Amino acid sequence: MAQRDVVPSPVPMKWVGPLRLSGNVVTGEHEVPLATYETPLWPSVSRGAKISRLVDEGIVATLVDERMTRSILLDTDGAADALAAITAIHAARPELEATVAESSRFARLIDIHHQIAGNLLFVRFEYSTGDASGHNMVTHASDRLMERILATVPGVRYGSISGNYCSDKKATAVNGILGRGKNVVAELTIPGAICSRWLRTTPERMNELNIRKNLIGTMLAGGLRSANAHYANMLLAIYLATGQDAANIVEGSQGITHTEVRGDDLYFSCTLPNLIVGTVGNGKGAGLEHIERNLVAMGLREPRDPGENARRLAAMIAATVLCGELSLMAAQTNPGELMQSHIALERTPAAG
Amino acid sequence: MAQRDVVPSPVPMKWVGPLRLSGNVVTGEHEVPLATYETPLWPSVSRGAKISRLVDEGIVATLVDERMTRSILLDTDGAADALAAITAIHAARPELEATVAESSRFARLIDIHHQIAGNLLFVRFEYSTGDASGHNMVTHASDRLMERILATVPGVRYGSISGNYCSDKKATAVNGILGRGKNVVAELTIPGAICSRWLRTTPERMNELNIRKNLIGTMLAGGLRSANAHYANMLLAIYLATGQDAANIVEGSQGITHTEVRGDDLYFSCTLPNLIVGTVGNGKGAGLEHIERNLVAMGLREPRDPGENARRLAAMIAATVLCGELSLMAAQTNPGELMQSHIALERTPAAG
Amino acid sequence: MAQRDVVPSPVPMKWVGPLRLSGNVVTGEHEVPLATYETPLWPSVSRGAKISRLVDEGIVATLVDERMTRSILLDTDGAADALAAITAIHAARPELEATVAESSRFARLIDIHHQIAGNLLFVRFEYSTGDASGHNMVTHASDRLMERILATVPGVRYGSISGNYCSDKKATAVNGILGRGKNVVAELTIPGAICSRWLRTTPERMNELNIRKNLIGTMLAGGLRSANAHYANMLLAIYLATGQDAANIVEGSQGITHTEVRGDDLYFSCTLPNLIVGTVGNGKGAGLEHIERNLVAMGLREPRDPGENARRLAAMIAATVLCGELSLMAAQTNPGELMQSHIALERTPAAG
Amino acid sequence: MAQRDVVPSPVPMKWVGPLRLSGNVVTGEHEVPLATYETPLWPSVSRGAKISRLVDEGIVATLVDERMTRSILLDTDGAADALAAITAIHAARPELEATVAESSRFARLIDIHHQIAGNLLFVRFEYSTGDASGHNMVTHASDRLMERILATVPGVRYGSISGNYCSDKKATAVNGILGRGKNVVAELTIPGAICSRWLRTTPERMNELNIRKNLIGTMLAGGLRSANAHYANMLLAIYLATGQDAANIVEGSQGITHTEVRGDDLYFSCTLPNLIVGTVGNGKGAGLEHIERNLVAMGLREPRDPGENARRLAAMIAATVLCGELSLMAAQTNPGELMQSHIALERTPAAG
Known part of the structure; x- marks a missing residue:
């Protein structure tokens, strides 16, 4: 078996963005790396990032708690x-x-x-x-x-030593209620004209879809403390690209997309209460130079107070999730759009 | 950004096993590839695989449903x-x-x-x-x-086009109740002497831990149709190594470990009702030669009836999950063992 | 102990309504009996019933399934x-x-x-x-x-004989997904002017409250297939008054209030997928003449096809739930109103 | 409608017991009143009470928290x-x-x-x-x-004023995790000989049934922080008889039956974390003399420190739940026994 042993598994990776970001832990424009076999994710998140740059304060990411x-x-x-x-x-x-x-x-x-x-x-x-x-x-x-x-x-x-009331890599209620990982809210307020031009939709249709699909549809499915379209996709991709323990997307993807129509604007928010992420530790050590390079490129290898780099990473992740969620939701407001974009994108070889 | 574009993300991969397998879709001994940053997973699954080879029929994997x-x-x-x-x-x-x-x-x-x-x-x-x-x-x-x-x-x-009652990459109740993906049960009956020698535990202690931790602990945490220690870890690793859409570990990891003491033996089973897996499609195409080689090495590129290769893969995955679950559970029956094995394993460079 | 044995427990009962009703099982105006210690429920349901009579077709109750x-x-x-x-x-x-x-x-x-x-x-x-x-x-x-x-x-x-996958008198997901009891939807479309005059609120505020409290609030609380303010109150009262097995309010109260602003109107709906009710059987026999009189007064002792009386009862119950839900929700759109109405009502002796 | 107005609703009531009780809030033998249309509940709880008197310390009820x-x-x-x-x-x-x-x-x-x-x-x-x-x-x-x-x-x-994160009369996770109402554990350790003679079963069969039905069966059904056979039945009956707001059985019935085989004995416990109960307030006032008499007869009208009477009531309720749970579980270990006992009991007129 020797020849088959440790070899890198080539999940294709691409940088997307930059996302414009503000909030209580990090500001500025940031590119983020996404490693995924689901290559339509790249243009999808890019579209959201584009929107973030059209709004002055960009995506506001608020770190609410960490433990x-x-x-x-x-x-x-x-x-x-x-x-x-x-x-x-x-x-x-x-x-x-x-x-x-x-x-x-x-x-x-x-x-x-x-x-x-x-x-x-x-x-x-x-x-x-x-x-x-x-x-x-x-x-x-x-x-x-x-x-x-x-x-x-x-x-x-x-x-x-573990009684499952922790609870790690399981979709439960306790993590969101008592806290586990970073609790981050990402928000973006999008003028109606931008919705119309770049997302081919309206604030009203986005809000209606969010209520019907994410809130009611998930509830009917028997979902638990969760109401979103596809947080798991963005989380997996950025977790793999930054050396996280990606099995934590199980609880990480429990989060709530909440939208409001505010005058002519769309308020679009993603709340992620259970983000287990770090910039040091497993997945970031010797033999994983690629991860190290990604963290450096994201500005997360600067000397800062303990915890500060991890908090910045959490904010970037929440913003990335928002970009992908926004884009997919917009596509689903239009009959046929989701499939057409998948077909268009996947004709290009996945890792070409 | 050109220089940063599509590059493979080096999640380290290793073959473990072989697992001995029987059941209604595949038999024989099989090695499986695990791509993960959590390298202690390799010896952990290997220990379970070792046990499977000490029992005549090995792990029995039963495919119950697919859709x-x-x-x-x-x-x-x-x-x-x-x-x-x-x-x-x-x-x-x-x-x-x-x-x-x-x-x-x-x-x-x-x-x-x-x-x-x-x-x-x-x-x-x-x-x-x-x-x-x-x-x-x-x-x-x-x-x-x-x-x-x-x-x-x-x-x-x-x-x-999607109302979240599907439901994809979300932990809900509907998938297990109505079915989504492969529904597979993996079972292994382990003589007490093997428990004692290779797992340093007893059938009684394993059964007690399963009731207290997986069933009651998860329930107290507000878990949903799930009772296991760490299915998500094994699923992530084998999904990445075989080109699956790994965000499906969110619902895939909802499953139930059920144990019984049968005379001197331990009956140990893992039921995974929501395995979304395939041997063709996204993640398996051009530019991902490594995935292709893995599928060939697993015997999943043979010409068979449509669906047959995917069912075999699902059975192998369920068996792999059982191996890792068995090993971690055994470690947790002993104070200090989990941490000691992590320390021992992680001193070795992760991808060394 | 003989002198303490079987005596009636005096839960106070009052008839409220009439509710105006249409739909696929019963039409017309109907009073309903509510037995409860929570006497503010009577005027609350009455207010909803009043609204139903101000709308031509009244509450539309649709029976979707039964088993x-x-x-x-x-x-x-x-x-x-x-x-x-x-x-x-x-x-x-x-x-x-x-x-x-x-x-x-x-x-x-x-x-x-x-x-x-x-x-x-x-x-x-x-x-x-x-x-x-x-x-x-x-x-x-x-x-x-x-x-x-x-x-x-x-x-x-x-x-x-019972494996809890039934599941009786337990809040689970299976009943709503596979069906148990009557599945009934009650709907009422209320002109804005009526909202304003009789409910002291607007369609927009009702809709906003429903999204924030019933959908998001319940989800954050870790609710399961449920999004409502207080279905359990109305169910208990009408179950006791009609001889139902009132412990079935546990799953009966899992239901979804869904509202929409439609032009100037408020669309207000209550979906109750798990109503376990009957017009014959336990609680309706000898020694319970009062129950019998209630069922007669409700028109549920007419000779009809088997199942028809029970379906009518289910429709009346769903409509009653809607009346109480509408009234409480309206009160909660206004600061202080809920408490003020409780204080006013409870100064009157409960069973006076 | 005047003639139809406020009349007592005759839910039949019976005293059962006495239960033998010890623990951190109340000791001694106590009869409890049960108001229910499901009359087989009376002999069922009585059988459990009988067992409690055969064990020296009886049922141990521990109050863990209240809020x-x-x-x-x-x-x-x-x-x-x-x-x-x-x-x-x-x-x-x-x-x-x-x-x-x-x-x-x-x-x-x-x-x-x-x-x-x-x-x-x-x-x-x-x-x-x-x-x-x-x-x-x-x-x-x-x-x-x-x-x-x-x-x-x-x-x-x-x-x-209420955002449903309270959460009242809804089955959610938050109440058990953060606490709402009295959190009480009732426990009884039953010698095997008593199991055999009075419950026609064994500790092993009871334990096996609890794991399979209450833990696994409820989990498969998509239950939430709950694993029991029928807490709702006992809660409804004692809530009605003591003037509680019985719609609180919705969350009150979320609780966990945990059993262990301890040598020749059966350890049988019921944990009820969300008991909303009181001895003063709504349902206990003027015009409800019957409730008042019941509370007096239960010894809950003695002058004690504030909260003491309510805690005693909570302990009695948890013990009553244990009696009924024990009896039904025992019946279900034997094919046909549940139905036979229902048939035998219900031939007697319900309120005769």
Whole structure:
């Protein structure tokens, strides 16, 4: 098998944009790299980026929150013991914070939540993790917390280092409600004339489609805390191009497109509460020079305060998602347009 | 921007296995390629594959169903019109089937479902699509159906070519309940002695962990039709290595790990009802020779009945998921093991 | 304990309306009885009923579907056996239909769906049940089907007469997607002048509130196939007053309020896909003369085709839900109005 | 219509038990009143109560948390304004607490959570409410908070007094994750011999059924944070008999039955995180003497610290739910038993 071993998998990549961006973490015009087999994504996101440059402030990206989590599972004899244990855990908060701070230069324990089901106690530790997405950092820190808890809190036994109340790479409700990853909102207000000329649609038709398809259609399908057309496509492409753990698109793609008709303008927003991203850590190391070059080209290798580069990346990602969402939604307001553009684009060889 | 344009994104890839496989679509021993930045996945799946070879029939993969869908959205004046329209659509089934058959050599209309919400009518067309995952095939066929319906059914107006009741790249309930993609179950029955020696655990501890973490933990997190530890990781890696539209891991990773203690043995199963996969189509064309070589090496370029190669791939994927799930679950039955193995593995350069 | 035994529980009841109604099962003006401790519900529904009488066709109620279900659970050795079993069950459809028809004068088997998870097979039998809600009828029929299947289908063992894939008195996705109970849409188109005079609001504000609160707010809360303000209140009250199994408000209250601004008018609709109701059966028998009198007064004791009275009741219930939903939504468009009306109403003794 | 106006609705009521109870809020043996049209519920709960008396400590009910919530909806121009507003709201916490304390003798603001979706800000106020379930108390307090926020926080406009992120009488994820109502766990450990004699089953069969039906079956059905057989039945009956707002069974019935085989014993637990109940307030006032008598007979009219009687009621309710759940689950382990017992019981006139 030797000859078949580690070889790069050639997902084709292209830079699109630049997107014009403002907000509480990053401003200016930025190109973004998209690695995907779905090549119609490139012109689609490019069309959205074009719109962003036609509007003065461009896309406004607001970082609302950030944290990374791991929930351990503890076994007890019954709910009274579980309640006593979680009370003791909260009381030991300073010691637990110290344990975490010793486990890593960057990990900090910032909150604790829990669930009790019968005799089972799920404790969700919430951390800040600097510029890393933090999967390993929080597992390592939680390992230390688990050791300490087993040694100091009576009546609890090891259940699992991960009890799925975290929850990683799963579409659940807990991440959006309690927070996991970066919570970012991207917004763009588009004059009606631009809608008409560049998107071949109107604010009214975009708003109507969003209500019917994204809100009602997803709800009828049994969707969970999600209402969008295709966040997953943009996330996958930019995650692959920037060395993220792309399986996190599962929860990352849970987000809400909300639109409003404001006078003659279209207000178009994408809220992404669960973006697990980082600029350091796995996927960014030795042997992946290409990822490194992409991060440098995106301006995310500048010396900044810990966490600042990751926040910038999150804002760029949310803006990229908005561009692709805007473009596809516009296409779907017109009968036949989606298919025609796919046909036109895919006749060109995918990686040509 | 020219110099930055289309370049391959080097996600590192490695072959693991072979997995021993039996069932209703494919048998024998098979290596599978995994492209991922999360390199600990390689030894993890390999450990599961090793177990599969220690059991005579290996992993049994059963294909339960297959179909691909697209739901259009029609606008009407009210529910009475919507009801009349869907009645007319069902009555025109033979004509609609003919329209689909004319749209493609492979697409066939096999079922129709719908939802009415107020005046909105969502019609979910279900197709067989041969060896393709079928995204474009069903969009194209649905475009034709839309045209025909708008021309022949009174009282309906174009809403959207996709109404999100499909639903593509979103974690919803409809796909598992009505079917979308391949529905595959992978099962492995492991003697207790093998659990003990190769997985450092017991059938009882595995079963207990599955109930507490995957079933109860996911439910507490507000999960939806899903109960597993990390299907998304294996799916991403094999999707990237075989040219799939990897954003489909969003719904693909909704699946249920079910275990039982059977005498001294562990029954371990992974049910994946929403696998969107194909061996032809996007991601498999010109300029992606590496994908082509992988498919050849997996034995999926043999001349077979339409759909047969895609079904084989789906069975291999489900078996791969089982291997990775089994290995991680076993690690989590032991305090500290998960972190220790990550540390050991990641000290080796990721792509070294 | 004898003196404490069976005594009537005095939930206060009042007739409200009449509601003006049209549609595919019942027309005319109808009063409806509401039994509730939440007495502000009476004037709230009355206000909606008033609006319905100001519009020529009144509330249009469209019955979209009806069926009652029970899902049995079968245990097998593995998915291949489960697949063989469900194939055999589908092949025996005529015999199963005959078994059901023998079990009851009214029960008829109309469809079968299933789920396979590992070795477990859930079979969801779908029945028509005449004028009964059918809880016992379908349990009895499924008991007979279970017996027959255990006797004739190889490789299956008894799991449970109910496998929760039915699903009864639980908020799930399956009922709305596959159908359970009556699926009814109630619609009312209200001129802007009536909105302004009688609801102190405008079509635009109602529509905006519906999008933000019912669609987006519920989605953020992690709601499931549901977007409404308070269907549960009206359902409880009319279920208690007409002898329904009121625990079925759990799934009955999953429904979608959809509004549109149509020129100067407000289109207001309530879609209730899971109404479990009947005019015969439990809660309607000896010793419950009051229920009987209510059903007579509602015109639901006329000799009609089997199922016709139950369908009329379902339409009246959906219309009642619309009246209460409309009124509360209107109140919430105005700051302070909700609380002021509660205070005004509850100063009057609840059952005075 | 005068003659038809307010009349008591005769839901038949019966006392069952006594249940033996211990835990952190109430101990001793207690009868509970159940008002229901589903009369087989009486012997079913009685059977569970009988089991509780055969075990020394009886059912252990642990109150884990309590709070009542209302989420207001604020409109802003964009996410940056929404973020600034929620920051200001958190900073004004002491003033907001004072505002709430002035609004009521019992309401206290204990926590604040929020969600931002685009320009929309949902603020979830969490309160303690003494012995009342608190629907009106928290609406009133939130009205005052809304007034204050609109007057003092720049950039926000009235959206709705309830934004459905509360969320009341809806099955959502937020209530279980952030808390709403009483969170109670009821547990009973039953020796195998008692299982066998009184429940005609074994710990192993009960545990197996719970995993397959309640955990897996509900998950396949697309259930949400819920895994039980029929909590809604017991909740409805005791809510009606004690004057609760019974529409709250919608979220109240979201709960998890968790079982374990412990040596020869069965550990059986019911976790109910969303019990909205009170011993004062609506449904308990003038004209409802029967409710008053029931509360007196349950020992819930003793002078105790504020909230103490409501907590006792919550514990009794959770224990009652356990009794009914235990009994039905046991019946379903045996083919045919459920139907036979229904037939036997319902031949007796329902209210005879």
